[in-house]
Amino acid sequence: MKLEITDLTQRFGSVCVLDRLQLVTGTIGALVLVGPSGGGKSTLLRILAGLDLPVSGRVAFDGRPLPRDEKSLRAYRCTVGTVFQSYNLFPHLSALDNLLLPLVHVHGLSMAEARARVLEPLERFQLLEHAHKRPAQLSGGQKQRIAIVRAMAVMPERLFLDEPTSSLDPEMTAEVLEMIGELKSLGTQFVLVTHEMGFAKRVADEVAFVGNGGVLAHGTADEMLNRCPEARVRDFFARTLV
């Protein structure tokens, strides 16, 4: 994917969260957004995922701009997958029914086709034995992996992950990151917001540092972590990469 953002501005009331943000990536598989809390990472990701409309500005993936009306935006959301920090799953449905809901009611698959579709990823990620449990009966890591399977089962063009491990303990974080790493090796394109700098370094083709409503610096993981000219970015990594 190649992402081009021009003059992207987002306001909530009088608070300006993104202020004419600019970013042009190369043609890459994985973009990781890092930066301080409240700097605008999640706001940016929500716009990229088609969940929120920006006040102004232009966003294009591979030269195709994101639509600006709700109907086309919904169609766009059907072509991508999104995973949130937590509480992704619907608590009244079993894990399996959570997976089947978008396949059957949004993408028009028959029940049998949908079941066949989710069988392989459930097996691959050792989730088959948990398929009939409700979210409350699953561990945090299992919930998050089911959420990722749900986002992937519709065969999206790309995946958006908003701090998918920040509410998990280290062991569960490892199992979710391992899954994302495996998806990357299978060729899945994604944009990831994370505080796991070690992981960011491993999977990112490019890293963008989002702070103060703009992109302060961006480049390959190596450039960003080892020789970034921007002092604030160097400080941030120095403090977070201990």
Next chain:
Amino acid sequence: MSRAVAHAAVVVVFASLIALAFWRLNYTWNWAGIWEYRQKFLQGWFTTVGLSCASLIASSAIGVAAALCLQSRLPIVEAVGRVYVELIRGTPLLVQLLIGFYVIASAIGLENRFVVGVLVLSLFSGAYMAEIFRGGLEAIPQTQRDAAKSIGLTPIQTLRFVIVPQAVRLVLPPVAGQLVSLIKDSSLLSVIAISEFTLNAQEVNSFTYSTLESYLPLAAGYLILTLPLSALSRFLEKRFRYET
């Protein structure tokens, strides 16, 4: 001790206490006089059943519609919902019935007491239902709406597959309580001369001067309606139960 045994024991204790109180009264019962009017009781009870059933359905529908109004982003629609709810909840049902029947219904030429009674009762109960439903809808966290949006559900699908199934579980107990109140509130329809259960009991009392004998069957008759409703609510709560 099982739950059923515990319930039975408590019922026996309460019944004994009340029986004791009646016994201390040295009251001379006149059940024979009341028995002659059994048809009247029965006819009134069936009228109350009819009133209640019609009002249960209508007030639920009104409640849902008003709750959606309260949630509306259009100020005028939200205002309609809010004014309706506050006006109805803030005034006595008795006044609403009198104005509804003698002023509004006669102004628009609606003469059927039964229909007017059901309408006023449903509007009254619907205002309470609206707030219960609104609370249920608002209790579903925004993250659920985000998740629904992200998988491409339309707003209607989001309501159907995500919001309503979760909200139903939350609103069942207060809705059951409201419906029980509704059945008992139907007794006020006697003021617009609908021949329902309470009015018939009052009439039997005035014929026989046997107050207790007239009103005790009334209590029993309402319990026959309200107890199954409570049982149904508990059954549904169990069916919809899941951990969160």
